[in-house]
Amino acid sequence: MTATTDPNDPRLTHGPDPADGPYREQAEAYLVLSEDERAKGFVRPVRGSYWxxxxxxVTTMGRVIAETYARDPSFYGGTYCAHCGHHRPVGEHGEFHWVDPAHPERQSPTMDPKVGT
Ligand SMILES: [Zn+2]
Known part of the structure; x- marks a missing residue:
């Protein structure tokens, strides 16, 4: 899997958003924010794994995707569960929570913030 900042990258055959249609394959490339945009500052901690x-x-993502979430938490509409093998929604009503690096085994729906918020 690779990351691209080009919205017209032909490898973006499937967007990360489930609204793009049902599919079970992990996308070949993910759209990410450019380095310049990410350098403007993070509004959330950079976290690399979610449950x-x-x-x-738990699924772990690449650093650039993690930084894209940290810069713009609502950038993605959905994300991939490596175990279920499909994309599901993120956000306030989504299905994923961040893994707290200090408490990786906790998996608390109330204490671990939702991905995309
Ligand atoms: Zn799953």
């Missing part, structure tokens, strides 16, 4: 409420398993 899925449905299966309780």
């Amino acid at each position: 899925h409420t449905t299966c309780g398993r």
